[in-house]
Amino acid sequence: MANMLTSELEGLLYGRELDSPVVKVVRALSGHGAVSTSQIARNTGLARSTVSTILADLKRSNLVVEMETRNPGPGRPAVAHSLNPEAGTCVGALLDVDEIRVIVADVAHNVVADLAMPVEREYSPTKAARVVKHAVDTLYKEHSLAYGSLIGIGFALSAPLAPDGRIMRSSALHGWQGIDFREAFQPVLEKPIFADSESNCAALAEMMWGAATGSSDFVLLKLNPTVSGAVVIDGKPLVGASGSAGEMGHIVIDPHGPLCRCGNRGCLELYCGAGFVSRMATDWLGRSMPVSEIVSRAIQGETGFRRLLADAGEAAGRGLSMAGAMINPPLFIISGVLASAGELLLAPLRASYEKHSFVKHEDVDEAHYPVFKAGKFLDNDNCLGAAGLVLRHSSRLK
Amino acid sequence: MANMLTSELEGLLYGRELDSPVVKVVRALSGHGAVSTSQIARNTGLARSTVSTILADLKRSNLVVEMETRNPGPGRPAVAHSLNPEAGTCVGALLDVDEIRVIVADVAHNVVADLAMPVEREYSPTKAARVVKHAVDTLYKEHSLAYGSLIGIGFALSAPLAPDGRIMRSSALHGWQGIDFREAFQPVLEKPIFADSESNCAALAEMMWGAATGSSDFVLLKLNPTVSGAVVIDGKPLVGASGSAGEMGHIVIDPHGPLCRCGNRGCLELYCGAGFVSRMATDWLGRSMPVSEIVSRAIQGETGFRRLLADAGEAAGRGLSMAGAMINPPLFIISGVLASAGELLLAPLRASYEKHSFVKHEDVDEAHYPVFKAGKFLDNDNCLGAAGLVLRHSSRLK
DNA sequence: GATCATTTTGTCATTTACGACATAATTGTC
DNA sequence: GACAATTATGTCGTAAATGACAAAATGATC
Numbered sequence: 001m002a003n004m005l006t007s008e009l010e011g012l013l014y015g016r017e018l019d020s021p022v023v024k025v026v027r028a029l030s031g032h033g034a035v036s037t038s039q040i041a042r043n044t045g046l047a048r049s050t051v052s053t054i055l056a057d058l059k060r061s062n063l064v065v066e067m068e069t070r071n072p073g074p075g076r077p078a079v080a081h082s083l084n085p086e087a088g089t090c091v092g093a094l095l096d097v098d099e100i101r102v103i104v105a106d107v108a109h110n111v112v113a114d115l116a117m118p119v120e121r122e123y124s125p126t127k128a129a130r131v132v133k134h135a136v137d138t139l140y141k142e143h144s145l146a147y148g149s150l151i152g153i154g155f156a157l158s159a160p161l162a163p164d165g166r167i168m169r170s171s172a173l174h175g176w177q178g179i180d181f182r183e184a185f186q187p188v189l190e191k192p193i194f195a196d197s198e199s200n201c202a203a204l205a206e207m208m209w210g211a212a213t214g215s216s217d218f219v220l221l222k223l224n225p226t227v228s229g230a231v232v233i234d235g236k237p238l239v240g241a242s243g244s245a246g247e248m249g250h251i252v253i254d255p256h257g258p259l260c261r262c263g264n265r266g267c268l269e270l271y272c273g274a275g276f277v278s279r280m281a282t283d284w285l286g287r288s289m290p291v292s293e294i295v296s297r298a299i300q301g302e303t304g305f306r307r308l309l310a311d312a313g314e315a316a317g318r319g320l321s322m323a324g325a326m327i328n329p330p331l332f333i334i335s336g337v338l339a340s341a342g343e344l345l346l347a348p349l350r351a352s353y354e355k356h357s358f359v360k361h362e363d364v365d366e367a368h369y370p371v372f373k374a375g376k377f378l379d380n381d382n383c384l385g386a387a388g389l390v391l392r393h394s395s396r397l398k
Numbered sequence: 399m400a401n402m403l404t405s406e407l408e409g410l411l412y413g414r415e416l417d418s419p420v421v422k423v424v425r426a427l428s429g430h431g432a433v434s435t436s437q438i439a440r441n442t443g444l445a446r447s448t449v450s451t452i453l454a455d456l457k458r459s460n461l462v463v464e465m466e467t468r469n470p471g472p473g474r475p476a477v478a479h480s481l482n483p484e485a486g487t488c489v490g491a492l493l494d495v496d497e498i499r500v501i502v503a504d505v506a507h508n509v510v511a512d513l514a515m516p517v518e519r520e521y522s523p524t525k526a527a528r529v530v531k532h533a534v535d536t537l538y539k540e541h542s543l544a545y546g547s548l549i550g551i552g553f554a555l556s557a558p559l560a561p562d563g564r565i566m567r568s569s570a571l572h573g574w575q576g577i578d579f580r581e582a583f584q585p586v587l588e589k590p591i592f593a594d595s596e597s598n599c600a601a602l603a604e605m606m607w608g609a610a611t612g613s614s615d616f617v618l619l620k621l622n623p624t625v626s627g628a629v630v631i632d633g634k635p636l637v638g639a640s641g642s643a644g645e646m647g648h649i650v651i652d653p654h655g656p657l658c659r660c661g662n663r664g665c666l667e668l669y670c671g672a673g674f675v676s677r678m679a680t681d682w683l684g685r686s687m688p689v690s691e692i693v694s695r696a697i698q699g700e701t702g703f704r705r706l707l708a709d710a711g712e713a714a715g716r717g718l719s720m721a722g723a724m725i726n727p728p729l730f731i732i733s734g735v736l737a738s739a740g741e742l743l744l745a746p747l748r749a750s751y752e753k754h755s756f757v758k759h760e761d762v763d764e765a766h767y768p769v770f771k772a773g774k775f776l777d778n779d780n781c782l783g784a785a786g787l788v789l790r791h792s793s794r795l796k
Numbered sequence: 797g798a799t800c801a802t803t804t805t806g807t808c809a810t811t812t813a814c815g816a817c818a819t820a821a822t823t824g825t826c
Numbered sequence: 827g828a829c830a831a832t833t834a835t836g837t838c839g840t841a842a843a844t845g846a847c848a849a850a851a852t853g854a855t856c
Contacts, residue, residue, distance in 0.1 A: 021812085021813075036834075036835095037834070037835065037836095038833080038834060038835080046813080046814090047813065047814045047815070048814095048815095048834085048835080048836095049813080049814065049815075049816095049835095049836080049837080049838095050812085050813055050814070052835065052836060052837090053812095053813090053836085053837095056836085073822090073823075073832075073833080074822060074823035074824065074831070074832045074833070075821080075822060075823075075831085075832040075833025075834065076819095076820060076821040076822055076832080076833050076834040076835075077821065077822060077833085077834075078833080078834060078835090079834080079835080160757070162762070162766050168757070168761060168762050168766065169760075169761040169762070177761070178763075217639075229724075231724055231725065233631050233632075233636070234631075234632070238631070238725060238726070239726075240725065240726025240727070241615075241726050241727060241728035241766050241767070241768055242726060242757055242761075242762045242766035242767070243726075244723070244726045244756065244757050245724065245725055245726040246724065246726075247723050247724075247726075247756050247757075248723060248724055250723055250756035251719075251720045251723045251724070252716070252719060252720075252754045253651075255716070255754065262756055263758075264753075264754065264755075264756065267756075318650070318653070321649075321650065322649045322650075322720050322724070323724055325642070325645050325646060325648055325649045326627075326629055326643065326644065326645075326646055326649070326720070326721055326724060326725065327629065327636060327638065327643055327724070327725075328636070328637075328638025328639050328640060328641075328642045328643040328644075328645075329638070329639060330639035355662075356650045356653065356662065357662075358642065358645050358648035358660055358662065358665075359558070359566070359640055359642050359645075360661075363566060363567040363575070363640075364560070364566050364567070364640045365576075368560050368566065368639050368640035368641075369639070369640070370639055419842085419843075434804075434805095435804075435805065435806095436803080436804060436805080444843080444844090445843065445844050445845070446804085446805080446806090446844095446845095447805095447806080447807080447808090447843080447844065447845075447846095448842085448843055448844070450805070450806060450807090451806090451807095451842095451843090454806085471802075471803075471852090471853075472801070472802050472803070472851095472852060472853040472854070473801085473802040473803025473804060473851080473852060473853080474802080474803050474804040474805070474849095474850060474851040474852055475803085475804075475851065475852065476803080476804060476805090477804080477805080797856105798855100798856090799854100799855085799856085800853105800854085800855075800856100801852105801853090801854080801855095802851100802852085802853080802854095803850100803851085803852080803853105804849105804850080804851080804852095805848105805849080805850075805851095806847105806848090806849085806850095807846105807847085807848085807849100808845105808846090808847085808848105809844105809845095809846090809847100810843105810844080810845080810846095811842100811843090811844075811845090812841100812842085812843080812844090813840105813841090813842080813843095814839105814840085814841080814842095815838105815839095815840085815841095816837105816838090816839090816840100817836105817837085817838085817839105818835105818836090818837085818838105819834100819835080819836080819837100820833100820834080820835070820836095821832100821833090821834080821835095822831105822832085822833080822834095823830105823831085823832080823833100824829105824830090824831080824832100825828100825829085825830080825831095826827105826828090826829085826830100
């Protein structure tokens with residue numbers, strides 16, 4: 001049964017244009033939880049009648065189920081639709097420096113299973129493919145899921161992926177340069193695969209279910225030990241000529257600054273990454289302290305730690321002011337560990353952005369001035385987004 | 399006769415969706431000179447049959463004419479199509495600080511007439527509309543063109559224009575903040591009007607007829623007394639929340655640097671604008687010298703002037719490395735007065751970009767590394783692009 | 797010089813998305 | 827409780843874009 005549904009779903013999703021009406025509708029459904037026909041029509045720009053017939057097809061195939069909802073205002077109450085969780089499962093896999101993490105989600109994007117595996121550094125693509133395959137097999141067996149229900153696997157890569165599907169050099173995935181991702185992973189996994197950079201996946205997660213819901217243009221900045229980011233234009237994360245769009249952590253803000261792991265001097269990462277905060281804390285305390293503890297101490301009111309976060313926010317704001325000048329997005333999402341500090345980070349960040357920006361707050365009315373928000377996901381944004389690639393099936397491995 | 403054609407053209411162009419097949423075809427035709435049916439199909443992504451029928455319509459209305467061409471390889475020779483220059487005229491108008499410039503071009507984008515008028519600073523929108531109207535009337539009379547053949551007027555603004563059509567504060571067009579561009583200009587001109595920022599128009603010109611022909615993703619940097627720029631993604635120049643996307647001249651590269659006219663410190667403009675070059679030359683010579691002369695002296699081999707241009711290139715490269723990190727475009731176009739120095743500017747610029755970039759040349763193969771080119775238009779790029787808005791009719795005043 | 801491969805072009809039946817209409821289900825008001 | 831107002835939904839004819847087919851016009855090959 002589930003198998004039949006899955007093959008139908010595959011037929012409906014793949015083999016189609018990347019922006020065909022069907023895909024748009026599924027995309028809209030995969031975003032918000034329960035949506036009515038007319039809402040989908042408004043969101044996608046399609047005609048109501050088109051959405052209506054498509055939904056009828058999807059319901060006939062049991063891929064979409066109805067849910068009853070209340071309407072606040074007058075008028076006929078809307079029928080809420082959502083993807084049938086039983087229709088299939090997706091996998092999201094993160095390939096990080098020293099860790100491979102796999103999550104299983106149903107079509108409605110509820111996380112069903114989660115498995116993080118440490119791996120020795122400098123692992124090979126072949127190794128990675130085998131590890132993922134094994135993890136998926138294990139998880140499906142453990143949770144008694146049918147492997148046939150798996151409709152696709154999305155990958156979040158800690159390396160740039162060029163538009164042609166080739167992996168570019170990165171410090172995280174060593175020796176992968178020049179490898180064709182599809183060729184390396186497709187044979188082992190025997191399912192449709194999708195991939196994007198780790199930070200683009202994170203942006204996708206925030207756009208579909210997080211702080212950027214409903215926004216199609218925003219810039220994401222992730223403040224972890226490494227600082228990365230993504231630029232989303234018109235609902236699509238920018239890829240770039242070599243797949244490295246959004247790498248804001250390595251904007252050089254001081255050519256005479258300290259040396260960065262990337263080989264340049266004075267990269268933004270050195271001034272607003274989690275590494276900066278923990279290094280400063282160590283200097284101050286004489287001992288090391290986990291970043292999460294630094295943040296919670298700051299929240300509890302310890303001024304020293306607050307100042308550290310403010311300094312990081314100041315630098316981040318300066319970095320984002322550059323994005324503001326070039327891209328001028330209506331929304332900035334700040335995520336990563338440091339973002340859990342909330343306003344302690346955001347307030348100085350906003351002030352610094354304003355200070356270093358060309359467009360001042362008074363130059364424009366409120367509606368035209370960018371909004372700064374903390375991200376919703378702190379831990380598994382990239383895995384979640386990778387799973388999201390499958391249903392959204394926006395990625396570059398056809 | 400011309401009038402009949404024009405009204406037909408208007409009917410075909412306006413009243414349609416902004417990306418309807420007809421508009422796409424006209425757009426393709428307005429770009430390259432002579433294109434075959436199948437080439438248009440490939441460029442636009444439309445089916446050959448669609449293009450075929452549309453072209454038939456356009457030919458019947460005399461808006462498109464055939465030209466014979468040779469084919470190099472085997473196969474049936476292609477029939478080249480191009481817009482009929484007699485079908486109508488477009489106007490491009492630049493509203494600058496102390497100058498209003500108007501050009502008239504035919505539908506094939508040959509410039510028919512050109513008129514630059516100095517105006518006193520801080521002129522009002524009403525004044526501007528009247529001046530443009532008067533200039534257009536004069537030019538059409540002088541060149542014995544029928545006013546009825548005018549199908550639309552495009553404006554290049556020296557101010558940000560928000561997506562909703564409202565003008566934001568700028569140092570060039572004083573007191574225009576909050577004005578609805580359409581409301582202010584439409585009544586006076588009685589023709590379809592279009593508008594975009596000056597630098598976005600310049601980018602459009604480079605994309606349609608200049609150094610970025612065929613590219614749909616690139617970053618433009620204009621090195622004039624003011625330094626501006628544009629970011630083109632997917633064939634569309636970014637607008638931004640308040641219309642100030644691409645304002646790269648005011649990225650702060652040194653928070654403790656000298657004060658900039660915009661009120662910040664250490665903006666990029668101060669290190670790579672034409673103002674920087676002329677200021678340094680004045681210091682050195684003890685007298686002022688026009689930038690154009692500085693450039694030609696440098697070309698003739700005078701090392702002092704060469705060094706000045708190299709310094710500007712160095713700074714520009716550093717600025718562009720930030721665009722590289724965020725956007726990672728495959729192409730950078732450098733235009734403005736300084737770009738006439740050619741490799742004297744570009745060589746140090748490339749070196750500096752490479753030095754300050756995260757993605758090094760050796761990290762990727764040639765195909766994934768960005769190309770740096772000088773722009774094709776030095777003087778009237780913005781006017782030309784403004785006229786281009788009309789046929790492309792991509793702009794935000796519906 | 798005939799044949800093949802190649803590329804372009806136009807036509808036509810099929811598919812597809814849309815706009816218009818009619819209908820359904822609720823809230824608020826008199 | 828009836829009626830207007832409002833909003834959502836489904837159906838159907840129409841317009842439009844497409845894919846498949848057939849034909850045309852060349853260069854290359856034997």
